[in-house]
Amino acid sequence: MCGAPKQGGGLAGVDLTTQTVIQGSVWHDGSPVAGAYVRLLDATDEFTAEVVTSPEGEFRFFAAPGQWTLRSLSPIGRAERTLAADVGLNETTLAIA
């Protein structure tokens, strides 16, 4: 229940009229980064959730409308992005420089 579900895959079964989905992938040097830790921080920069990216570098969160920050940690480096999410699908990319 609280363990990180498998990341990636389709959105079948997810009600995008009620859920605020924030999803995307982590990239570095033209390739997706598997096994990166991606955390979702709220508008006050407090931890809300964390997942590990899929073999294709994907992550997905179920949040609420508002401002969020995504931060990825991995042995090859960090990336961060702030976004405003609305109900429905919010897609983004984290690029590790």
Next chain:
Amino acid sequence: MSRNDVLVTADWAQENLGRPGLVFVEVDEDTAAYDGGHLEGAIKLDWKKDLQDPLRRDFVDKAAFEALLSAKGISNDDTVVLYGGNNNWFAAYAYWYFKLYGHQDVKLVDGGRKKWELDGRPLSKDVVERPATTYQASEPDLSIRAFRDEVVASIGSKNLIDVRSPDEFSGKILAPAHLPQEMAQKGGHVPTAMNIPWSKAANEDGTFKTDEQLAALYDEQGYDENKATIAYCRIGERSSHTWFVLRELLGKSDVKNYDGSWVEYGSLVGVPIEK
């Protein structure tokens, strides 16, 4: 009890893999993590399949816990060294659970699986089998486990610590944001609860903050040393993390984990809720 008795570093763990008398145990919900590579010689426990009653919402009973540990090859006098994903949430839950059934020597690997991976330390895919034992558990120690009636009775009198994220505390979301937000329970928190998220006790790599930082954190948030304490979250695993900090690292007395947590409390008819 102090930090050195209950917490080991990743370096220590790596140096002591395979040492007789130590059993490394990975605890995750996502057992695929273990199967994809684990600490050399570590066995796995599935927090749900192995540690939850298959029918009712409760722990496995004493006899089932004895059967589980016997089959896993854990002896009463082994030192159990726990680690896991999710910033050690489920490893901390298992730590609390082992203590509930009276296991003497239990430790957590600081930072768990995340720090291990971020450090690039070796993982093994070898199948691990240990010879069966005859494990004997104690009767459950209910001095560390709170039930719903005690929580309701503690409103306004004990330290109630809601360790969920601020957005769960306020009722904006109902679960950690890696899970779909469709739940039966109402949003909000137990009246008079302080919101001290578990994450404030941890660094980004999943390790615990220093004892000085932790002591200052609870002081600043209004923790009253003269009161008993109950920690809760959504299903009791993040509050195990905070229970570990308060009782095992900071040595505070009379600290309980309410594992029914918000999934139970937020579904109760007639109890007070604040938003």
